[in-house]
Each structure stands twice: as C-alpha cells, then as structure tokens.
Amino acid sequence: MAKKTTWFLLVSLLFLSVAANTHIKVTDNPADELVAVLNQNRTAHKTSSLYDNQGLACIALQYIKAFQGNCDAVGGTDAKKPKDSAFAETFAPNCGVQVSALSPITGRLLGCQSKYVDASKAFSEILMENEKSLEILYNKNHTEVGAAVSGSDGGSPYFWCVLFSNGKSNSSFVLEGGVAKITKPGCFSGANDVCSSANDWSRSRLIWPVVSTALVAVGYAFGL
Numbered sequence: 001m002a003k004k005t006t007w008f009l010l011v012s013l014l015f016l017s018v019a020a021n022t023h024i025k026v027t028d029n030p031a032d033e034l035v036a037v038l039n040q041n042r043t044a045h046k047t048s049s050l051y052d053n054q055g056l057a058c059i060a061l062q063y064i065k066a067f068q069g070n071c072d073a074v075g076g077t078d079a080k081k082p083k084d085s086a087f088a089e090t091f092a093p094n095c096g097v098q099v100s101a102l103s104p105i106t107g108r109l110l111g112c113q114s115k116y117v118d119a120s121k122a123f124s125e126i127l128m129e130n131e132k133s134l135e136i137l138y139n140k141n142h143t144e145v146g147a148a149v150s151g152s153d154g155g156s157p158y159f160w161c162v163l164f165s166n167g168k169s170n171s172s173f174v175l176e177g178g179v180a181k182i183t184k185p186g187c188f189s190g191a192n193d194v195c196s197s198a199n200d201w202s203r204s205r206l207i208w209p210v211v212s213t214a215l216v217a218v219g220y221a222f223g224l
C-alpha cells in the first residue's frame, strides 16, 4: 500500500494577548471533538484552554472550501493558500460574521487525507505530525480557536482545519443574529450543533473502497 505523508503547516503570529478561557462545549460533532482533544492537550501541557468561537470555526470551514477538494493544493509543490483578503471578502460574509469583528489569526493548522479518521486521530496523526505544529498548538498568544472538517462532495478527501486567534471572545468574529450560517457540507465547532456528516462519509467510503486503501496525507507549512 502506498503511503505518502507530507506535512506542512501554516502559521502567522501576531499580537500579545492575556485572556484565558475555559469554555468547552462538546456535541456529537467531529469539529467540537477536535477542539476538546486540542484543549485537553493544551491543559495537560499547562497552557490555557481556548474559547471555541463558532464565527471563527465557520470561517475555518470556508477556508477548507477555498481548496475546492484539491488535496494537492494543501501541501507539496503545488501548495496554495487562500488570499488574506478572502477572510473579509468571502469567508466572513458566507458565515454571517461581521467584517468589523474579524481579529488577527495567530495560527493555522490544515491537513488533508483520503481516509476518514476520528477527531483524536486527526489531531495526533494528521495535524500534530511535526515540531512546528506543536509550537503552534502551545502558543500562549492564542485565546480562541475554531475547527472545521469537511469531505469533498460528501466523500474523500477529508480536510481538517484549525484556526487560532488572539481576539476577545465576546467581541471577535461576532455573528449577525448571533448564529453562524450553516454551510453544508462540513462541520464546524462552537455552534453546539450535531453534525452527522461523518456518518454519511463513512457510508460513502464503502462505495469507493479502492479510494480509501491509499492513505494520503498532506498539509501546508508556512512561517510568516
């Protein structure tokens, strides 16, 4: 079986922040589970638990959608990343996040894999594969986090995205009407909603067993 694993991570580090938040919500949603795993790991490492911001998480899902299912664009020689202007021009409006409430992104983790795994495996086997990702995870400047996961056309490949920010929880990524617009397919954290896409994906994997035999994992690394 061919196994190709290439890891890159994207990080941008900006302003200092002091807020700590211990707000944790877990529902039957792989993105919420990923945030719970991530926060448990930070706490065990004596780093603050991060506020799960649904506006930021919805933006993480739009970030995934910008790759249009193209795993090759996540890492390797064809690596691309969405333009920074996309946050204000498309990601925020798609989610109903007020553009004036966008806060600096202090770290990004992105991974893509042909096989669907659960949140704790996605964390340890996809997103935490190298030193750089640990550096991003334990960065004390983060105050909040948003996670998203989505398959492409309801199937493989599966993208996982975590965005970190140093914004204040009650005044950053603020949503018009208080709720993020749900944009299917895909799941995002912090909205306290059950997202069953993972189950649909498990079923769809059975339709293409050949596709799921090859484990391909890619990520993108970029130091600002």
Ligand SMILES: *[C@@H]1O[C@H](CO)[C@@H](O)[C@H](O)[C@H]1NC(C)=O
Residues within 6 Å of the ligand: 013, 014, 015, 016, 017, 139, 140, 141
């Ligand atoms: C945290 O932010 C400060 C101020 O912008 C910066 O100097 C520092 O390098 C950041 N720390 C980390 C670990 O990124």
Ligand SMILES: *[C@@H]1O[C@H](CO)[C@@H](O)[C@H](O)[C@H]1NC(C)=O
Residues within 6 Å of the ligand: 041, 044, 045, 123, 124, 128
């Ligand atoms: C936190 O995650 C890292 C990367 O997966 C792992 O090496 C470490 O053992 C984890 N720590 C705890 C306490 O689970």
Ligand SMILES: *[C@@H]1O[C@H](CO)[C@@H](O)[C@H](O)[C@H]1NC(C)=O
Residues within 6 Å of the ligand: 168, 170, 171
């Ligand atoms: C946000 O939270 C801070 C600290 O809890 C508080 O001082 C501030 O008044 C809050 N702002 C709003 C707009 O709720």
